[in-house]
Amino acid sequence: MGELAVERVLGDVVSVLGGGAGVLVAPPGSGKTTLVPGVLAGAFEGRVVVAEPRRIAARAAARRMAELRGERVGESVGYSVRGDRRVGPGTRVEVVTTGLLVQRLLADPELAGVGTVMIDECHERHLDTDLALGFLVESRQTLRPELRLLATSATADTLRLAELLEAGVVAADGSPHEVAVVWCPPERPVRPPHGLKVDPAFLDHVAAVVRRAWRETAGDLLVFLPGAAEIASVRGKLADLPTDVLHGRLPAAAQDAAIRAGDRRRVVLATAVAESSLTVPGVRVVVDAGLARVPRTDHARGLGSLATVRAAKASTVQRAGRAGREGPGVVYRCWSQLDDERLPAQPEPEVAVAELSAFALALACWGHPGGVGLALPDTPPDAAMRVAQATLRALGAVDDAGRATPRGHRMSRVGAHPRLARALLDGAPAVGARKAAEVVAILADDTLARGDDLAAAWRHLRDARDPRWRAEADRLQRSAAPDAPQRTATEDRQPAAVDQQRAATEGPQRADDDRKRANQDGGRRRAAGGDGAPVTMPDDLVAGLIVGLAYPERLARLRGGAYLMAGGTEAALAQGSALTGHPWLAVAVADRQPGSASARVRLAAAIDEDTAREAGVALLSTVDEVTAEGAERQERLGAITLRRRELKDPPRELVERALREALAKQGLRWTKEAAQLRQRMDFCHRVLGPPWPDVSDAAVIAHTDLSRVTKLSAVDPGTTLRAMLPWPAAARLDELAPERLPVPSGSLVRLDYSDPEAPVLAVKVQEAFGWLETPRIGDGRVAVLLHLLSPAGRPTAVTRDLASFWRTGYPQVRAELRGRYPRHPWPEDPATATPTRRTNPRK
Known part of the structure; x- marks a missing residue:
């Protein structure tokens, strides 16, 4: 072991920890995980707890340290992970997962009996690692100043970590081998x-x-x-x-x-x-x-x-x-x-991208809702934290101020995601603690399931007597008990023995048989026994009820070829799924990949409407839906409409609101005359301002009187516009924004107000001879934009300065066009020529 780089700095590590906290940076394979804990156990009093980000690493590290000591795991070196604990009375070094360390801190912030905590692989930045660091820093500051804290990694942001922990840094240079x-x-x-x-x-x-x-x-x-x-x-x-x-x-x-x-x-x-x-x-x-x-x-x-x-x-x-x-x-x-x-x-860092409900509950139980005031490596994103806190409020885990409620503390001790803890605690009275625990154990580790049928996966695990799943179900069952001890939920004893009598009497049940009974009965599959305990409920409905309690927004109803979830997202089953065609699903796991319009169902249970109503009771509502086409009363489960019936004589205010919404969506139907009036009024509004009103679609819709209107086709925007004319200013409309203007030839030419900033007057060149001043409108504030046309009606020039055009632009126009239009007059001096609408007589 003398070749390992960490061995050269072990004394420095002990020295730094004498001050309370340290950061050890050492390359992979340098011995920091296997050598340092034993040295700390010999140098300081109290147990050394080593936190690893993964269960496999925790078990492997403990075995390696035990081998180096010539011992078996569970003697001086042990480990604790969920469902597996090997620790004895003489254990000085215990390797745990960071998640279990967080649970222990929430149960006992002082970590009684622990002298040193070593958090390994800090660079991975898992949520539990961030929580453990924040909790331990505060515990040292307020409760256990003598508690020693060492953070280790091969690639961590050393300066930032040292500042967070107020710690000295020890670096071990050199890899064990090239x-x-x-x-x-x-x-x-x-x-x-x-x-x-x-x-x-x-x-x-x-x-x-x-x-x-x-x-x-x-x-x-x-x-x-x-x-x-x-x-x-x-x-x-x-x-x-x-x-x-x-x-x-x-x-x-x-x-x-x-x-x-x-x-x-x-x-x-x-x-x-x-x-x-x-x-x-x-x-x-x-x-x-x-x-x-x-x-x-x-x-x-x-x-x-x-x-x-x-x-x-x-x-x-x-x-x-x-x-x-x-x-x-x-x-x-x-x-x-x-x-x-x-x-x-x-x-x-995981905190930047993950769902934060469990993270937020741990912070609330610690006493820092939202992480405010806690020394966390990164501040949680505001949007994700708001969603997490809203979820926790809906579960009854936190109050309006974000503080953990007694229910929230109990949910935290379950040692599962808050949604799953809620499903366990609320589902146990309905289906029995054992069944609730077994289903939640699958949801907590969905890799246990084969395929997307949750009930089938449950039956398989039960028949196979899967030890990992049974150990977790045992733990959850104990957590669901009303008088469950207030110890950390993952602080388990060795897994309890399987109930042999239950296993022998509980034969395999086929999914199709259960579903047939569910469809035949169409309601709750339980009846209260003499003690009120729930009995006789098929696997599908038990699993679906637990899933629905955890994820009520994922209760889903068949619609066409896909499912609409109560949260409003569409979801689809994989091709060939055994769940295909069932009217209702409780979706346990779903994801939506980038670019996909709908979610993909990974794990679900077939249920009936009664089960959906029971699980999603908080999402049930009755809504009066009034549209431009009619009115109906809808019973809803979130985004899912359960029942519809015609609503006779709906409240007039709802009808008017529906008509306005429909008008805003479909737009107003403008006649030619109404559209021209609106353009002229819009010009006055933009140029002159008040009292001339805004005549945008939204403004016209807002002013439309719908008190007696029953259908959209009866809405006349022209009537509304005339009612919006500001009197007495409206008497000058033809003066301020004339519909037509006289030109020198005597014609009355229509003005085009399509662009209210630049009204256009299109007139043939011959009709404008002798016209030296460009006409102005809008109380003289706006010069009309003249489009001077050829005899064929095509623009030859655009100007607001006629005098300049006659001097500089007209000679070129005359040279280009008089050969093409010889019957039209093209005088050399248009400023003094007689305007005309006629052509020259034929010779």
């Missing part, structure tokens, strides 16, 4: 990632790079890909090579197996879970696709999605470091060195 870089950009252009789509040609390229690395190097290969779908695709292209898979959707046993060394050379295909705080034994080669999958949230629709983006430089450094942990290594990067220079330095 990692050579091989640049492998695609030979041909590939499409950039869009949403969840990655160009198949790029995955072909990644597979080709893996094969090249396999030929050119020795040792195991670790390949970074953005998600499970890409892993499956590349694995299929490498069918002849021994491959293992590592990603967060795998059971813990499968994850642990993937990071254990074997007796064969292999290719490990992994997502970002292998990026940090994790050593995969035997790996000397990394192939990095250079992509990352990040969350995106549509706050307006309440839908989330995942997007594939280019990985940040900090992430690519972490990934490359996996190759140099046990010896000299090499990283094959599937992009060019030029592209590498364009990568963002750090990944986007």
Whole structure:
């Protein structure tokens, strides 16, 4: 272990923590995760708690530290993650997830018995990491000044982190082993990632790079890909090579197996879970696709999605470091060195893009609604925080001031998203605590579900007795009890034994049978027993009720070939879904990819209207809908109209409002005469101002008397305009904005007011001979714009200065046109010539 860079600065770390807080920056594989906690346990009193961003990293770090001590996990080194805890009375170092640390802080802000907290991989900027940092800084300032805090990372923004923690900085230079870089950009252009789509040609390229690395190097290969779908695709292209898979959707046993060394050379295909705080034994080669999958949230629709983006430089450094942990290594990067220079330095913090309800509830329970006054690395976005706080108010978790209510504190202790906590607490009395807990356990980790049918997934898990799911359901069931202890919800004992009697008597039920019974009965599937306990309710309706309590805005009704959700968004099932055609769904998981008009249903339960009404009771309303076509009374569930009936003799004010809205949408129907009058009045309004009124569509609609109108066709804007004429000023309308003007030939020519800034008078040149002064209107304020026309009626000149035109413009017009129109007069001096409408007599 003497080769590890951190070993050279362990004394500095202890010295800095003697002052209370420190930041340790060390390259990947330098030993900060496995060496530092043990040294701190020996140097200071109290337990050392190490927080890791992922469960797989927490378990792996604890096992590695135990191995270095020659012990088993659970002796001096242990770990605690959701559903799995190995800690004994002699444990001095405990590795936990940052989410569990946040729960412990909310339950016990002083962290009794803990002497030092080490938060690892701060650069990843997960929500729980930000919360833990903010809570610990305040706890040290107000409750536990003796509590020591160490933040560690390979690529963190050191100065910013040190300022936040008021901490000294220790840097460990030098990697344990050199990692050579091989640049492998695609030979041909590939499409950039869009949403969840990655160009198949790029995955072909990644597979080709893996094969090249396999030929050119020795040792195991670790390949970074953005998600499970890409892993499956590349694995299929490498069918002849021994491959293992590592990603967060795998059971813990499968994850642990993937990071254990074997007796064969292999290719490990992994997502970002292998990026940090994790050593995969035997790996000397990394192939990095250079992509990352990040969350995106549509706050307006309440839908989330995942997007594939280019990985940040900090992430690519972490990934490359996996190759140099046990010896000299090499990283094959599937992009060019030029592209590498364009990568963002750090990944986007989760607080900037995530849904913040759980984050906001934790802040409220801590006593800082919205995060105001708390030392957070970044201020939460205002819009996302407003949506989160509105959600929490609707759930009864916070009051109008944003402070946590007793219900909010209880929801926080459940250890699940606030929506799921609400579904558990409110659903347990309706369907039974066990069933509610089992459904919520699936919703909390939807990777447990196969396909989009939630009830079918529930039956499968129940029949298979999935241990991870049962352990989480056990925990949630205890949390749902009215007298549940006020300990952190993730501070679990070992998972309780499965109720063997229940498992034996609960046989498999087919989804189609349940749905047939649901359609036949058409109502609640339960009856109160002697003790009032709910009984006999099909799986679909149980699952749907719990989903609806969590996401009432996602209750959906079939409309055409898609579903309209109560929140107003349209959603579609995947082709071939077993749920297709059911009149109602409770949608548990849906996302809307960029460029898509509708959401895609990922997980849902088939329900009936009664269940939808029960789950979405807060969204039920009765609305009188009055339109220009008629009136009706509608019963609604959010955006879904449940019932309609004709509304006779609706209130007159609603009729008038509907007519005005229809006029605003469809526009007024102007006759030619009314349109010309409006143009003249608009000219006066713009040039002279009050009392001449605004005559825009909106103004005319606002002045229209609709007290006796019953249909749009009866609306006459000309009548409204005449009523809007300002008397007595209106008596001068023909003087201020004349409809026609006399010209020297004696003709009365119509003025065109289409452009109120420049009314146009179009007159033939011959009719304007002798006219020296341009006419003015609008009380002499506006000179008319003359369009002087050829005998064919085409403009030959545009002017507001006749005298200048006769001197300079007319000679050129005369030279061009008198040959083409010889029967029309073209005098040499038009200023003194006689104007005429006639042609010269034939000779």
